[in-house]
Amino acid sequence: MLGTGENEIVDLWPLRKGADARFSEAVRAGRMSREEARRIEDFATRGFTIFEGCVESDLVDALCRDVRRISDSPGCFMVTDHRNGRSYAYSTEVFDHFESAFDLYVNLESARRVCFHPTILRFLGLLFETAPLAFQQLLFQRSNQHPIHQDTAYVCLEDPLHMVATWIALEDVVPGRGELTYYEGSHRIPHRLFRDGSKRFSPGVDDEEAARRHIATEAERLGCAKRDFIAKKGDVLVWAADLAHGSNPRTRPPDETRMALVTHYCPLSTRPFYFRFLPENRGIQAYDGVAHMASYYYSLPASGVIRPNFRIP
Secondary structure (H helix, E strand, O other): OEEOOOOEEOOOHHHOOOOHHHHHHHHHOOOOOHHHHHHHHHHHHHOEEEEOOOOOHHHHHHHHHHHHOHHHOOOOOEEEEHHHOEEEEEOOOOOOOOOOEEOHHHOOHHHHHHHOOHHHHHHHHHHHOOOEEEEEEEEEOOOOOOOOEOHHHOOOEOOOOOOEEEEEEOOOOOOOEOOEEEEOOHHHOOOOOOOOOOOOOOOOOOOHHHHHHHHHHHHHHOOOOEEEOOOOOOOEEEEEOOOOEEEOOEOOOOOOOOOEEEEEEEEOOOOEHHHHOOHHHOOOEEEOOOEEEOOOOOOOOOOOOOOOOOOOO
């Protein structure tokens, strides 16, 4: 726990000191199995867990088909425009494998079925002790080549450590295509607060390189081993909010794909930081009685395929 002058930084319950007693009581009461308790304790120690072969091939294939059909609904999807050097664009009649897409769970049932897979929901439910809220999603067709970072600097919540993310392989990962890499146990490195006293990075104000040096120095000091996620289709990596991660450099041709779905979740006890300045996007939509959705780019709740209300800078 650490005061920021605005909120105290408090971990999810399994990552706090003294969680052992709650694990034992939950097992005795039948709220979780011994295997589930073991996995969550391991997650708390290492900052991640991997569910191999978790998402069935038919669910993955359905999502990939829908991704290829994004061009059928021009204007209804928020995508990147990297070929033209821009961060954002509205979808058009052309959507190639160079670009990424945001919050597909808003318009695609196939994305919802993948990111709200029962195995994922069960694990998140044990961590959050409530149904999860998916508040940001990124469909990557290629590696984004992000340097090592902690999500809490860029994917912001009112309670920054109450975030959990999934990286779901939509195809077998080929080394050299910019595979995901992460540092085991790096979620435990000391907090480095930004100029406003929070864990949120402010462009033009904060020193991004200094933050990266802090991560590298502390990860080395604590002996955090570097791991590469050479996943098979359907594998799911679940990581804690502050686990340091990024992409390895691409060494293979840049047009080769590395398709993955990344979703960030939190419990309903907190809220995405964007709720502060996007009142029209504070809506929360229930999904099938087991989860919830919110979006930076769309006004929810809604039905059918809708258009984003995000204003491109």
